[in-house]
Amino acid sequence: MIPSFSRSRPVFGPNCEGIMPAVAAVVVVEVVVIVVVVERVVVVVVVVVVVVVVVVVVVAVVIAVIVV
Structure with a gap:
């Protein structure tokens, strides 16, 4: 006997409330x-x-200090 899924919510189809x-x-x-x-x-x-x-910035300050 094939089970009837008509009473349960359809997964696919116009009323796809199960998958959405x-x-x-x-x-x-x-x-x-x-x-x-x-x-x-x-x-x-x-x-x-x-x-x-x-x-x-640190490298620039160090270079400036060394140069000056």
């Missing part, structure tokens, strides 16, 4: 992961730029 919340959840998780990764990348880039600027 799952797809929405996956999309939300992916967006959150992308935002977190982008924020970390931005923080790393800012830290690297600040470190490079500090090193350049």
Whole structure:
């Protein structure tokens, strides 16, 4: 006997209530992961730029002190 799925919510079809919340959840998780990764990348880039600027300023001051 073939089980009848007519009473349960269809996964595929016009009333795809079973799959849409799952797809929405996956999309939300992916967006959150992308935002977190982008924020970390931005923080790393800012830290690297600040470190490079500090090193350049320190080297410039040392050279100026040595030259003067």
